[in-house]
Amino acid sequence: AQTVTQSQPEMSVQEAETVTLSCTYDTSESDYYLFWYKQPPSRQMILVIRQEAYKQQNATENRFSVNFQKAAKSFSLKISDSQLGDAAMYFCAVGSYQLTFGKGTKLSVIP
Amino acid sequence: EPEVTQTPSHQVTQMGQEVILRCVPISNHLYFYWYRQILGQKVEFLVSFYNNEISEKSEIFDDQFSVERPDGSNFTLKIRSTKLEDSAMYFCASSEGRPNYGYTFGSGTRLTVV
Numbered sequence: 001a002q003t004v005t006q007s008q009p010e011m012s013v014q015e016a017e018t019v020t021l022s023c024t025y026d027t028s029e030s031d032y033y034l035f036w037y038k039q040p041p042s043r044q045m046i047l048v049i050r051q052e053a054y055k056q057q058n059a060t061e062n063r064f065s066v067n068f069q070k071a072a073k074s075f076s077l078k079i080s081d082s083q084l085g086d087a088a089m090y091f092c093a094v095g096s097y098q099l100t101f102g103k104g105t106k107l108s109v110i111p
Numbered sequence: 112e113p114e115v116t117q118t119p120s121h122q123v124t125q126m127g128q129e130v131i132l133r134c135v136p137i138s139n140h141l142y143f144y145w146y147r148q149i150l151g152q153k154v155e156f157l158v159s160f161y162n163n164e165i166s167e168k169s170e171i172f173d174d175q176f177s178v179e180r181p182d183g184s185n186f187t188l189k190i191r192s193t194k195l196e197d198s199a200m201y202f203c204a205s206s207e208g209r210p211n212y213g214y215t216f217g218s219g220t221r222l223t224v225v
Contacts, residue, residue, distance in 0.1 A: 035214070043200050045154070045216035091154060097142060097206075098167055099214075101154040 002027045004094050006102035013082045014110050020067075021077045021105045023092030032096045034068065036077045039089040039104070048090070051075065084109050113137040115217035117203050123223045124193055132188045132220045134203030143186045144204040145178065146216075147171065154202065160186065193224045 004025045013019035025034070036048040051059045051068050058066050063080045075094075079086055087109045093099040116135040124130050136143050145157040158168040160178055175191045186205075190197055200221050206214040 033214075037216075042218075043148070043221070044218045045202060047214070047216075050214075093154075098144065098156040098159050098169075099146075099154075100156065103153045 002029070002094055002100040004092055004100050004102035006092055006105050008105045009103070010106045010108070012108040012110055013079070015082055015084060017082055018078060018080045019082055019107065021079075021090050021092075021107070023075045023077070023102055025073050025075060025092070025094045027094055029096055032094055034066075034075045035093040035099065036064070036066070037091045037093060039091060045091075049077065082109050084111065113215070115203055115205055115215050117217035117220050119220060120218065121221045121223070123225060126195055126224055127192050130190050130193055130222065132201050132203075132222070134186045134188075134217055135184050136186055136203070136205030137215060138184070140205035140207050142166075142206045142208060143180070144206075145188045146202040146204065148200040148202065150199070157188075195224050198222060198224045
C-alpha cells in the first residue's frame with residue numbers, strides 16, 4: 001500500500017516570490033515515479049513535474065523544481081517567481097502504474 | 112499535443128439510474144485508468160485496464176462499476192445503479208506503459224446524482 005501526505009492544506013505566496021510545497025510518501029515498491037499535479041478551479045489535472053525515483057538528479061521544469069530525498073521519502077515542489085496563474089490546488093502523487101495522491105495544498109498568490 | 116478526451120463534461124442523473132462515462136485515450140497508449148475525486152477531497156484510483164482486461168482495481172470499484180473498451184478507441188466506465196455518494200469528478204487517464212512518459216489525464220466528467 002502507498003500513502004502520500006501533504007501537511008500544508010493551504011499556502012500563500014507573494015507574486016514573484018518563491019514557495020515550497022511539502023510532500024512525504026511511503027511505498028513498498030522499488031521502482032516508482034513521483035508527480036506534482038496542478039488543479040485549477042476548472043478541476044482539470046495538469047502535470048507540473050515528474051521525477052523518476054531511480055534518478056538522483058532533481059527534476060526541473062522552468063520555474064518549477066523538486067527536492068527529492070529518497071531516503072527520507074520526501075518530494076517537495078518549489079515554485080520560483082510565483083505568478084497569479086499559479087494559484088490552484090497542488091497534488092503530490094506516487095506510483096508505478098496506479099497513482100496514489102495526497103490531499104492537496106491550496107496555493108494562493110497575493111498580487 | 113495528444114489529449115485524453117472525456118465526454119460528457121457534466122452529467123446529471125437520478126439515483127438508481129445507470130450512467131456511462133466515456134473516454135478516448137491517447138492512441139498509442141496501452142494502459143487506461145479511471146480515478147474519482149469527490150468534491151474537496153483527494154483523487155482516488157478506481158481501476159486500471161490493460162490488454163482488454165482489468166489489471167488492478169481498488170476497494171471503491173465494487174460490483175456496481177464496470178469498464179469496457181468496446182472498440183479500438185473508446186474506454187468507458189459504467190455505473191449500474193447510481194447512488195448519491197457517486198457524485199464526483201471522474202477522470203480518465205492513459206499511459207504508454209510505466210508512467211515515466213505520457214501519463215495523461217483527461218479533463219474529467221462531473222457526475223451529479225440527484
